[in-house]
Amino acid sequence: MGRKSIEILIFICYTWLCACVKDKPVPAIPQTGKSGNVYIVCEGNFGNGDGTLYAYNTATNSVFGDLYKAANITPMGDVFQSMRRIGDSLYLCVNNSDKVVVINATTHAKAGEINIPKPRYILPISPDRVYISTLYSNKVYIVNPKTLKITGTITLPHNNPEGMCLTPYHVVICPWDTTCNKVYKTDAATGQITHAITVAGYAPHSILADKEQMLWVLSGNVPKGRTATLTRIDPSTGNILKNYNFATGKDPIKPVFNNSRDTLYFIQVKYDGSNDNNGIYRMSIHDAVLPTQPFVQAAKYQYFWALGIDPATGNIYTGDPKGFIQKGTVSIYTPGGVLQHTFDVGVGPGQFYFGE
Numbered sequence: 001m002g003r004k005s006i007e008i009l010i011f012i013c014y015t016w017l018c019a020c021v022k023d024k025p026v027p028a029i030p031q032t033g034k035s036g037n038v039y040i041v042c043e044g045n046f047g048n049g050d051g052t053l054y055a056y057n058t059a060t061n062s063v064f065g066d067l068y069k070a071a072n073i074t075p076m077g078d079v080f081q082s083m084r085r086i087g088d089s090l091y092l093c094v095n096n097s098d099k100v101v102v103i104n105a106t107t108h109a110k111a112g113e114i115n116i117p118k119p120r121y122i123l124p125i126s127p128d129r130v131y132i133s134t135l136y137s138n139k140v141y142i143v144n145p146k147t148l149k150i151t152g153t154i155t156l157p158h159n160n161p162e163g164m165c166l167t168p169y170h171v172v173i174c175p176w177d178t179t180c181n182k183v184y185k186t187d188a189a190t191g192q193i194t195h196a197i198t199v200a201g202y203a204p205h206s207i208l209a210d211k212e213q214m215l216w217v218l219s220g221n222v223p224k225g226r227t228a229t230l231t232r233i234d235p236s237t238g239n240i241l242k243n244y245n246f247a248t249g250k251d252p253i254k255p256v257f258n259n260s261r262d263t264l265y266f267i268q269v270k271y272d273g274s275n276d277n278n279g280i281y282r283m284s285i286h287d288a289v290l291p292t293q294p295f296v297q298a299a300k301y302q303y304f305w306a307l308g309i310d311p312a313t314g315n316i317y318t319g320d321p322k323g324f325i326q327k328g329t330v331s332i333y334t335p336g337g338v339l340q341h342t343f344d345v346g347v348g349p350g351q352f353y354f355g356e
Contacts, residue, residue, distance in 0.1 A: 003254045025160050027208040030259050033235065036057060036058045036059045036312075037056065037057050037058070038052070038055065038056045038057075038058065038307070038308075038310065038317065038352055038353070038354055039053060039054070039055050039083060039090075039308060039348050039352065039353040039354075040054040040055065040056065040065075040306075040319070040345050040346075040351075040352060041053065041080055041081070041082060041083050041139070041306075041349070041350050041351035041352070041353065042054060042065075042080060042328065042332060042345055042346030042347055042348055042350070043079050043080050043081065043321075043324075043347070043348035043349075043350045044078065044079060044080060044324075044346065044347045044348055045324045045325065045347050045348065046078070046079055046324075046347060047078065047096070048050060048078070048347075049075055049077055049078040049097070049344075050075065050078075050346070050347055051075075051076045051077055051078060051079055051080030051348075052065055052067075052068065052069070052076065052080065052345075052346030052347070053065065053066065053067045053068045053076065053080065053083070053108070054066070054345045054346055054349075055067060055094065056330065057341065058310070058312070058313070060322065061341065062107050063206055063344070063345070065130045065345065065346060066346060067108045068092070068101075068108060068110075069152070070108070071103070071107060071108035071109050071110075072103075072108070072109060072110050072150070073265065075217065076092065076101060077094035077096050077097030077099065077101070078094065078095075078096035078097045079094065079096040079097070079351070080092060080093070080094055080350075081093040081094070081095045081119065081120055081349070081351075082087075082120065082121050082122065082350075082351050083122075083353050084121075084122040084123075084124065084353070085105060085353070086122075086124055086145045086305050087145065088104065088105050088106070088323065089102050089103065089104060089105055089111055089145070090102070090103050090104075090105050090108075091121060091122050091130075091145075092156060093119040093120060093121065093132070094119070095118045095119050095135060095283055098115060098116065098117050098118060098119075098120050099113050099114065099115055099116065099119070100116055100122070100132060100143075101113055102114070102148060104199055106305050112148045113148075114132075114148050114150065115165075116132055116134060116141050116143075117134055117136070117137060118131075118134045118135040118136050118137070118216040119132050119133070119134055119141075120133045120134060120135055120161075120162055121133045121163065121164060123161065123164040123165075123166060123171065124145075124166075125166065125171065125188055126188075126251060127145075127146070128145070128146055129142060129143075129144065129145075129172060130142070130143050130144075130145050131143075131154070131164055131173075133158075133161040133162055133163070133164055134161060135160055135162075135176075136159065136160065137159060137160075137161075138155055138156045138157070138158060138159045138160075138161070138175070139153045139154065139155055139156070139157070139161070140153065140154040140161045140164070140173060140191075141153055142154065142191055149263045152191060152267065154173070154186055154191045154193070154344075156173065156175050156181065156184055156193070156197075157175075157180075157184075158175035158177035158180035158182075159175060159176075159177045159222065160175055160176040160205075161173050161174070161175050161176075162174050162175070162176040162204075162205040163176075163204075163205055163206040163207040163208075165207040165208060165209055165215060166188065166208065167188075167209070167213070167215075167235050169187070169188055169189075170185045170186060170187060170194065170235070171185075171186045171188050172184070172185050172186075172197070172207055173186060173203040174205050174206065174207050174219075175204065175205065176203050176205040176221070177203060178202055178203045178224050178225075178226050178261065178275045179201055179202065180202060180203065180204065181198055181200075181201065181202045181219075182196045182197060182198050182199065182204075182277050183195055183196075183197050183199055183204050183207065183217055183233075183315075184197075185197060185205075185235070185238075187285065189352070195238060196221070197233060197235075197238040198238075198240075199219055199229070199231040199233070199240070199243075200219065200229040200230070200231045200240065200243040200245065201219040201220055201226065201227060201228065201229030201231070201245070202219060202220070202221075202222055203219050203220040203221040203224075203226045204217050204218070205218060205221075206218040206253075206255050206256060206300070207262070208255060208256070208295065209235075210232075210257060210261045210262065210264070210285045210314075211260060211261035211262050211285070212285070214232055214234055214235070214285070215232070215233040215234075215235050216230065216231070216232055216233075216255065216264060216285075217229070217230070217233060218230055218252060218253075218255050218266070220246070220251070220252070222249065222250075222251040227245065227246060227248055228245040228246035228250055228251060228252050229243065229244065229245050229246065230243070230246070230252070230255075230290070231243055231244075232285070234287075237332050244289070246290065249277070250268055250277050251268060251269045251270070251277075252266045252267065252268050252269075252281070253266065253267050253268075253269060254266060254267050254305075254306070254307050256307055256308060256309055257309070258309055258314065258333060258335075259309065259311050259314055261285075262284060262285050263282055263283070263284055263285070264282065264283050264285060264320065265280060265281070265282045265295070265307060265309065265316070266280075266281055266282075266307070267279075267280060267281075267303075267305070267307050267318075268281055268294070269303045269305075270298075270303060271302070271303060273300065273301045275297060275298050275299060275300050275302070278297070278298040278302075278303055279294030279295070279296050279297045279298040279304065280292070280294055280295050280296035280298075280304060280307060280316070280318060281293075281294050281295055282295045295337055296316070296318065296333060296337055301310060302320055304318045304319060305319050305320070305321040305328075305348065305349060305350050306318060306319025306321075306330075306349045306350050306351055307319070307350060307352075308351070308352030308353075308354065310354055311354055312354070313335075313342070314334075314335040315329060315332050315333065315334060315335065316332070316333040316334075316335065316337070317331070317332055317333075317352050318331050318332075318333070318347070319345070319349030319350060319351075319352070321347070321348045321350070324347055324348045326347070327344050327345065327346060327347060328344070328345050328346065328347060328348055328349040329342055329343065329344055329345065329349075330342065330343055330345050330349055334354070
């Protein structure tokens, strides 16, 4: 949802030409809330209500899912966007079902539900305060994780609050709005907007901090005519340290840092079946220019939709949604880019969550 627009429909025209192989059901397990497990957020196909939660155990090389349905009998809902662990619970943003589902991190049994319109991402702020961003509105919701109650909202000047980043005293929020070229700094204790920081380009959507505590903001909405840009910012002053402008048509998404936070990885996507500008890219935080060649090349009729780096091993995880019309696959690469393992998961793998 959100970025899955007309370009994915184009890609589906290609993928329908390929046979859809039905895999055997993957057995569920009662526990995965331990170190050595990687959770895979599988969005599902928009409107089908088939979002699923999978897990991969790195020690045994085993795959488990659909964990939520196995523990709760009923399906999770429509478009499983993201997840976050808080204490002994996993918080699952199911955005087209307008809810955040809370489950036990060990048994995966449902423990509660928070009704929020189009939830996207969760950012823990303190033991009694988390922020939840939303699509199609200008609000970030403040929730008490102890009571699962909404305690307030932050109203932004633009719609579609998306990525969020916690600095020592502030939370910086990206409004993924094509009319917006700013990110907003809010007081972590009060939620009040204190500063607006101008970034290169429009529609900021992803934000993360490097090892020097500088912020990286990825902006753009290529289908709506907003060229992608990358901005490095000093959060203490709001000064722009470096701008990187992507060429017209290049569509970078889902940036992540390696474990030392000195190398940035991101996906570039092509939905038309070609493999030009399509794959996993990486760059040093001090590179003068953007990378021109992929670190991991996507194959023809393929694109990546999920990217993560295991904090324990540095291995690189990628998710191939296969056009959102069949089960997706996850591939694991060494830090040097050598393919180690590939396995099937649910429809539309879109995010990885490591640890615990």
